[in-house]
Amino acid sequence: MQVFRNRLSQYVTLDDVIWSEFEKLQTQNKAYEAGDDLIRVGQRPKHVFLLTEGWAIRHRTLEDGRRQIVNFMLPGDVFDLQVLAGLEADHGVTAVNRTATMRIEADEFITMLKKSGPLASAFWWSAVQEESILREQIVRVGRRSARERIGHLLLELQRRLQAAIGSDNDVMPLPLTRTDLADALGLTPVHVSRTMSALRRAGLIEESRGRVKILDADKLARQSHFDMDYLHMRRLDLLNGSDGMNGHAAAHNGNGSSHQGLTASTLRPPRSRDY
Amino acid sequence: MQVFRNRLSQYVTLDDVIWSEFEKLQTQNKAYEAGDDLIRVGQRPKHVFLLTEGWAIRHRTLEDGRRQIVNFMLPGDVFDLQVLAGLEADHGVTAVNRTATMRIEADEFITMLKKSGPLASAFWWSAVQEESILREQIVRVGRRSARERIGHLLLELQRRLQAAIGSDNDVMPLPLTRTDLADALGLTPVHVSRTMSALRRAGLIEESRGRVKILDADKLARQSHFDMDYLHMRRLDLLNGSDGMNGHAAAHNGNGSSHQGLTASTLRPPRSRDY
DNA sequence: CGACCAATTGAGACAAGTCAAAGCATGTGG
DNA sequence: CCACATGCTTTGACTTGTCTCAATTGGTCG
Numbered sequence: 001m002q003v004f005r006n007r008l009s010q011y012v013t014l015d016d017v018i019w020s021e022f023e024k025l026q027t028q029n030k031a032y033e034a035g036d037d038l039i040r041v042g043q044r045p046k047h048v049f050l051l052t053e054g055w056a057i058r059h060r061t062l063e064d065g066r067r068q069i070v071n072f073m074l075p076g077d078v079f080d081l082q083v084l085a086g087l088e089a090d091h092g093v094t095a096v097n098r099t100a101t102m103r104i105e106a107d108e109f110i111t112m113l114k115k116s117g118p119l120a121s122a123f124w125w126s127a128v129q130e131e132s133i134l135r136e137q138i139v140r141v142g143r144r145s146a147r148e149r150i151g152h153l154l155l156e157l158q159r160r161l162q163a164a165i166g167s168d169n170d171v172m173p174l175p176l177t178r179t180d181l182a183d184a185l186g187l188t189p190v191h192v193s194r195t196m197s198a199l200r201r202a203g204l205i206e207e208s209r210g211r212v213k214i215l216d217a218d219k220l221a222r223q224s225h226f227d228m229d230y231l232h233m234r235r236l237d238l239l240n241g242s243d244g245m246n247g248h249a250a251a252h253n254g255n256g257s258s259h260q261g262l263t264a265s266t267l268r269p270p271r272s273r274d275y
Numbered sequence: 276m277q278v279f280r281n282r283l284s285q286y287v288t289l290d291d292v293i294w295s296e297f298e299k300l301q302t303q304n305k306a307y308e309a310g311d312d313l314i315r316v317g318q319r320p321k322h323v324f325l326l327t328e329g330w331a332i333r334h335r336t337l338e339d340g341r342r343q344i345v346n347f348m349l350p351g352d353v354f355d356l357q358v359l360a361g362l363e364a365d366h367g368v369t370a371v372n373r374t375a376t377m378r379i380e381a382d383e384f385i386t387m388l389k390k391s392g393p394l395a396s397a398f399w400w401s402a403v404q405e406e407s408i409l410r411e412q413i414v415r416v417g418r419r420s421a422r423e424r425i426g427h428l429l430l431e432l433q434r435r436l437q438a439a440i441g442s443d444n445d446v447m448p449l450p451l452t453r454t455d456l457a458d459a460l461g462l463t464p465v466h467v468s469r470t471m472s473a474l475r476r477a478g479l480i481e482e483s484r485g486r487v488k489i490l491d492a493d494k495l496a497r498q499s500h501f502d503m504d505y506l507h508m509r510r511l512d513l514l515n516g517s518d519g520m521n522g523h524a525a526a527h528n529g530n531g532s533s534h535q536g537l538t539a540s541t542l543r544p545p546r547s548r549d550y
Numbered sequence: 551c552g553a554c555c556a557a558t559t560g561a562g563a564c565a566a567g568t569c570a571a572a573g574c575a576t577g578t579g580g
Numbered sequence: 581c582c583a584c585a586t587g588c589t590t591t592g593a594c595t596t597g598t599c600t601c602a603a604t605t606g607g608t609c610g
Contacts, residue, residue: 060410085399128360141416141417142343177548177588186418189589209575225338421598453556463599464557468559472558
């Protein structure tokens with residue numbers, strides 16, 4: 001429970017009154033073993049999941065067995081808000097290790113969203129952040145080398161774990177096999193193994209018994225092109241009150257960090273493509 | 276305007292009364308030339324965009340110039356709903372060709388969502404679908420060969436265009452350079468060129484003047500592992516009325532198409548990873 | 551007709567994949 | 581408590597898909 005308060009407080013100020021709204025919800029606890037499916041492809045789950053302990057993966061498998069892990073769900077994560085649309089899942093969700101969840105009936109969840117502005121706001125944020133994570137995953141897999149992918153993912157996971165658990169320790173659990181990593185990063189287990197050995201030899205990380213220690217986070221971040229702003233989300237309120245969405249609009253209207261790169265298209269107008 | 280009614284009607288039944296809600300909105304039209312930025316990294320846009328004509332890309336560029344296109348925005352698409360969170364954009368949105376947009380102030384948009392259940396529902400759906408597209412992009416880039424990536428993307432774009440415009444024609448505009456495709460698919464322009472030549476030689480597609488014709492959609496789909504169910508979203512209502520979210524919950528509780536693949540993990544329980 | 555920009559093609563290089571054999575843990579049963 | 585079985589990881593040798601560099605062709609627009 002505390003995990004969620006931690007997590008949602010990243011986004012929005014939650015005083016005890018608001019929080020009690022949340023605690024009043026009818027929830028149903030359920031635990032899973034490593035390898036159990038929380039959501040199976042083609043199912044139409046009727047509830048929203050809150051992950052309190054353990055890790056889970058969202059993944060899709062092609063007919064010939066190739067598997068892609070779309071993202072990782074860590075303690076404090078909420079999914080599938082999309083379920084509120086009543087759709088069949090087009091991907092599975094599976095526990096990586098022993099996992100504890102709270103489930104909330106879709107309609108009860110919706111009612112709660114309607115009643116409480118701040119909570120609606122917090123969950124909206126968490127959905128926005130999830131999308132941001134998906135986009136980053138696309139960039140990682142599409143445009144980074146194996147070494148960068150691994151370094152980048154480790155840093156992301158570390159950061160997300162810190163946000164959830166608050167352990168500012170530089171050693172973190174990593175309950176993933178090389179195959180899991182490979183399937184997340186679009187690589188082969190063999191190549192993941194080799195590349196992680198290289199990271200170890202380079203003195204960037206250290207591993208033992210399912211835990212990783214990031215020895216030189218700055219260097220790793222530089223080498224992986226990890227954007228230090230990524231997932232830094234300042235707290236802003238919206239929807240929570242009739243005024244919502246106002247105060248902040250004008251502030252900081254982005255000169256932007258302007259690391260624009262030197263794409264040809266910025267130099268001269270491209271040729272017309274209005275066929 | 277018709278584009279949106281087309282598009283949103285995919286998700287939810289919109290009668291004239293509801294639709295007039297939407298048409299009452301204060302909108303601001305704005306056109307862009309090819310290469311113009313609709314949203315720049317670091318900006319904090321104050322409105323939601325509706326794309327009425329033309330294509331746009333959402334992209335992110337690394338400091339060393341590598342660019343990844345995260346997804347394509349086609350006529351009828353709505354973005355960035357995330358902007359409602361008041362965050363700085365972590366990626367840019369740029370017009371591919373001449374583009375026409377309608378913009379709605381964030382707070383006005385929110386007010387509309389609160390007032391009209393069906394419209395809220397429709398936009399929620401469109402957000403869910405967008406996420407589904409992002410996930411599919413991850414699978415494409417992470418686990419598919421160059422040939423599959425291209426075939427798969429072409430089919431997705433075709434299907435999305437059909438949904439927006441309704442042209443059930445098998446020839447479609449493709450205002451993208453090989454570099455654009457490469458940046459979307461995590462490839463090199465050179466290799467995109469080679470691979471598309473191969474598709475042409477194989478009699479799967481035909482190109483001329485910024486248009487593609489898919490000659491054998493079935494074969495292309497099979498070869499690209501394009502899931503014919505992808506983006507087929509049955510219409511379901513939610514949020515729109517106090518009852519919402521009920522009727523459909525029980526139906527079709529997924530035996531699932533069960534093309535599960537033969538991952539080792541399905542055979543015997545994996546080793547414990549609870550360190 | 552030039553001037554550009556995009557697309558194509560070729561030759562060679564390299565990152566990542568494949569196949570296969572050891573090596574290490576962790577857990578279990580005698 | 582040791583020994584073996586199991587599943588994961590590592591390492592090696594070799595293959596391949598994709599990238600790089602560079603030159604040529606083709607289309608569009610002024």
